[in-house]
Amino acid sequence: MGVRAVKPGDRQAEILACVERDGEVSVPELAERFRVSAETIRRDLAQLAATGALQKVHGGARRLRLQAEGSFEERMSEQSAEKALIARKLRGLISPGDTVFIDTGTTTLACAKALADVQRLTVITNSLHIARVLGGGQARVYLLGGIFAPDNGETVGPMALEQIAQFQADYAVIGVAALDAEAGAMDADFDEAAVARAMCARASRTIVVAGSAKFGKRALHRVCRLEEIDTLISDRAPGDAFQAALDRARVKLI
Structure with a gap:
């Protein structure tokens, strides 16, 4: 038979x-x-x-072990030197007069602090922390409305997504929970991933800011494929296999 x-x-x-x-x-x-x-x-x-x-x-x-994230306060105390290095690298890309989406995250918060002296910067964000950092300086800040998530100090949900669609930006600066050669950039939270995707869709270029500890990890919700990332800013270079995937996707690594 x-x-x-x-x-x-x-x-x-x-x-x-x-x-x-x-x-x-x-x-x-x-x-x-x-x-x-x-x-x-x-x-x-x-x-x-x-x-x-x-x-x-x-x-x-x-079996896939998905990346989870701790509270915002816990993550604020982790890898601060690496986040500061990423922030300095991002500062070299942003010019006076640029318009930038920045989503919620501890790495993006470090980036916001580095951008505080950029003249005539326009920032659209769903992060109350980032709005506070940039709102008192040189930048014009648009704080998105929506459902308030107090742990991360952010707004999410349909209203935030609708308001994102009203803007067009030069850059989307996105923090992620995980980066994988095949699955791309991912987030551990459904609502945060939705906000990040919406920002990327309304920006001319997508910049992912992520510590190297997130390389080779996966999380539950995809933000974008590697091919949709223009620039990846990290604290150090990845291994050969991941670098080859970035090269195939034409992602610029800084």
């Missing part, structure tokens, strides 16, 4: 079930289990990894 053919979608669902059950699987064992070639399994794993369903590793795949 011949082996029953399994449709690709059904096979991928079974592969994902194996990963969830065992934690990690190899290409050879999956190829033997489903009676298909190793190349077919590699394509299956690549497709599943692109959706964020699992993490593709050398020779197989493992």
Whole structure:
């Protein structure tokens, strides 16, 4: 009796079930289990990894451990030197008269402090912290309305998204929870990811500011693919594999 053919979608669902059950699987064992070639399994794993369903590793795949974030206050005390370096690098890109979206985050807050002396800067933000930093200086600040989320000191929700659509900016400066070569830039919070996506859509160029500790990590909600990022600013260069992915996506690393 011949082996029953399994449709690709059904096979991928079974592969994902194996990963969830065992934690990690190899290409050879999956190829033997489903009676298909190793190349077919590699394509299956690549497709599943692109959706964020699992993490593709050398020779197989493992269960995806998603990046979570602590409270705003907890994150404020983490990697302050790295955030200050990122902020100084961003300052070199922003010119007098520019219009900039800046979303909520501890790295973007550090960036806002570095931009305080830029003449005639216009900033659109959903962060109360960033509005306070820039509102008393040289910048004209538009603070987006919406549902107030007190922990991060931000506004989110449909009203914030509608107001973002009323602006057009030179740059969107976006902080993220995770960066992955296949899945792109991600956030741990649904509403924050929605705000970031909306800002990117209304800006001429997207700048992601992210510490190197976020390289190779994944979070629950995608902000954008690597190909949609114009510039990535970090505290240090990534490993060769991630750098190759940035090069393929034509992302400028600073």
